[in-house]
Amino acid sequence: MIGIDEQKTLIRREVKTRKAAQSTEMYYVASKLILSKLELLPEFQKAETVLAYWSIAGEVFTHDFVRKWSKIKKILLPSVEGDLMFIKAYSNDKQLIAGDIYAIPEPDGPRFTDYNLIDFAIIPGIAFDRYNNRLGRGKAYYDRFLKTLSAYKTGVCFDFQSFDVIPADVFDIKMDCVITEVN
Secondary structure (H helix, E strand, O other): OOOOHHHHHHHHHHHHHHHHHOHHHHHHHHHHHHHHHHHHOOOHOOOOOOOOOOOOOOOOOOHHHHHHHOOOEEEEEEEEEOOEEEEEEEOOOOHEEEEEOOOEEEOOOEEEOOOOOOEEEEEEEEEEOOOOOOEOOOHHHHHHHOOOOOEEEEEEHHHHEEOOOOOOOOOOOOOOEEEEEOO
16 A cells, blocks of 8 residues: 555656646637636635636646736735745736746735635646545645635646545645536
8 A cells, every 4th residue: 555645646647647648729728618617606706806826837727817807806826935825916917026936927016914805716736536635736835825714715627637536634625616627
């Protein structure tokens, strides 16, 4: 029997292989479908303040979504400093700077600290299961941050990132729902 860390490593490798097989066209088509389903959720529709993310290669593409909804709702994006994730308000692309870790674009400006105002959170992941468990990249940035939120948490991923069961421990934060292009 292999341990939980080894199981997570195997799933991460499997998803990496599956991502490599996805065409660029399907990447954008599936991303658009996933986010259009998300927009129909009542929890999203009534939300005023939304935690989103600025996608990197392989994640559900969110750039156009963030731009669109920032005109209507307060959109927050992650900012990583050391081992901690903070959030900052997005206003436009010109305000984005390369983050300290992985150079992922993040808003320049003050930290947003009024977490109780966040109504809805859009969360990326390497894999999700039918029990709404999430497998991240392994640094636990989101898990440490999400335990402070009472917002409705929606995982977004491509269908090939969905598994029946993924290993989860007490530190892994479950989603309220998970959306793929298929479900």
